[in-house]
Amino acid sequence: MISFKDAYQKVLDHCQDYGDEQIPLSQATGRILAEDIVADRDFPPFNRATKDGIAINYKAIEKGQTTFKIEGVVAAGMPSCSLSDTANCLEIMTGAVLPENADTVIMYEHVIIENGWATLIKPPSKGQDIHPQGSDQKKGNVVLRKFCTITPAEIGVLAAVGKATLKVRALPSTAIVSTGNELVDISETPLPHQIRKSNIHTLFSALGQEGIEPTPLHLADDKESIRKVLRKSLQEHKVILLSGGVSKGKYDFIPEILNELQVEKIFHGVKQRPGKPFWFGVQKETGTVVFSFPGNPVSTFVNYTTYFKDWLKQSLGIPLSEIKVALKEEVVIKGELTLLLRAKLHLLDGKLQASLVKENGSGDLNSLVPTDGFIVVAPNKEVYEIGEYVVFIPTRRLL
Numbered sequence: 001m002i003s004f005k006d007a008y009q010k011v012l013d014h015c016q017d018y019g020d021e022q023i024p025l026s027q028a029t030g031r032i033l034a035e036d037i038v039a040d041r042d043f044p045p046f047n048r049a050t051k052d053g054i055a056i057n058y059k060a061i062e063k064g065q066t067t068f069k070i071e072g073v074v075a076a077g078m079p080s081c082s083l084s085d086t087a088n089c090l091e092i093m094t095g096a097v098l099p100e101n102a103d104t105v106i107m108y109e110h111v112i113i114e115n116g117w118a119t120l121i122k123p124p125s126k127g128q129d130i131h132p133q134g135s136d137q138k139k140g141n142v143v144l145r146k147f148c149t150i151t152p153a154e155i156g157v158l159a160a161v162g163k164a165t166l167k168v169r170a171l172p173s174t175a176i177v178s179t180g181n182e183l184v185d186i187s188e189t190p191l192p193h194q195i196r197k198s199n200i201h202t203l204f205s206a207l208g209q210e211g212i213e214p215t216p217l218h219l220a221d222d223k224e225s226i227r228k229v230l231r232k233s234l235q236e237h238k239v240i241l242l243s244g245g246v247s248k249g250k251y252d253f254i255p256e257i258l259n260e261l262q263v264e265k266i267f268h269g270v271k272q273r274p275g276k277p278f279w280f281g282v283q284k285e286t287g288t289v290v291f292s293f294p295g296n297p298v299s300t301f302v303n304y305t306t307y308f309k310d311w312l313k314q315s316l317g318i319p320l321s322e323i324k325v326a327l328k329e330e331v332v333i334k335g336e337l338t339l340l341l342r343a344k345l346h347l348l349d350g351k352l353q354a355s356l357v358k359e360n361g362s363g364d365l366n367s368l369v370p371t372d373g374f375i376v377v378a379p380n381k382e383v384y385e386i387g388e389y390v391v392f393i394p395t396r397r398l399l
């Protein structure tokens, strides 16, 4: 068995490059941008009024003028215009183009409008209430960098520069496979000796958050059907995530069949708990990467979160980051396994603290509900003190 640290490194050493693809903007949320995005015009593209009111030329104010004849109204969406006389004003709406020879906007609340004339009730300052052309970004500037994650904020910018389609990092075609004769579909009523499949749904949901829609498959504990399905999956998919059938049981056929199908074993078994019997390998011919997770629901979940997510990030070109949190309680380690302990986060004076979640082993999937993530404690010492910082792997959005 290899150490947790070595297993993690070996998984990252086998990251892949799936290239780029062109997609419509409507499908881009959560994806990784694969091109620098350049402003196609100035932002804003013209001197923009930021208040509803009147537009004037400030020189009139310098001459002591306080009443202005109204020449007309400029609405948002109207082409650029000018004052025919700089002693006059134009009514102007927020978002409209400032008239070429105007330089100041005064909001309605600071003028009295009567019989076609506007009288100031508060002196303006020169240039007020204008969002100057190019003051946010100049045409040609890079507004989004390659490898950024596209969230609603980036979607707005992409839309504003006219990216109806864009280049993103391509995602691997992925199969998720549950194994075990005891498992039935969620729509079924299990017999007393059966349980409903949950891991496949957890993985489907987790991959969905990464923009991957996997192909779900199920295998009975039968060598011939496992062989058949896995052979086909290795041809059709770039990644296979399996759960179950990797331990020492009489029906744990997965490692043997993966070996038969020329999937090279990189490691089997990690000095960690939960998730110890994790099997990881690569089919050299197809390049398919196989993550074969132990079937206990928390074991599958911890290994997906710890290994697969960082492997995917690295494969897509996203820099990896490490979060550390302070312990809210002492943690004592016995034995030689690295522990990935279910933890709940608390905010104390703006800093994150982790307490342990009460749990009942790696079969206790209900314990994942109060869990915010896993803390990682290595057995290089026996006691981790209160306040000590440890690595934290989130399992949900933290804020």
Ligand SMILES: Nc1nc2c(c(=O)[nH]1)N[C@H]1C(S)=C(S)[C@@H](COP(=O)(O)OP(=O)(O)OC[C@H]3O[C@@H](n4cnc5c(N)ncnc54)[C@H](O)[C@@H]3O)O[C@H]1N2
Binding pocket: 178, 179, 180, 182, 183, 195, 196, 197, 198, 199, 200, 243, 244, 245, 246, 247, 248, 249, 252, 274, 275, 276, 277, 293, 294, 295, 296, 297, 299, 362, 363
């Ligand atoms: N002699 C030994 N026995 C076991 C060892 C060991 O080292 N020596 N390791 C234990 C550990 S640790 C784990 S973890 C499990 C992993 O076993 P498998 O990967 O072979 O998983 P299964 O036996 O197929 O299932 C384990 C458990 O999880 C349930 N399960 C499986 N798949 C699903 C699913 N899709 N949805 C919900 N629940 C699932 C399954 O019913 C079992 O209860 O091995 C220990 N044994």
Ligand code: MOO
Binding pocket: 272, 273, 274, 275, 276, 277, 294, 296, 298, 299, 362, 363
């Ligand atoms: O390694 Mo297992 O996941 O503890 O039950």
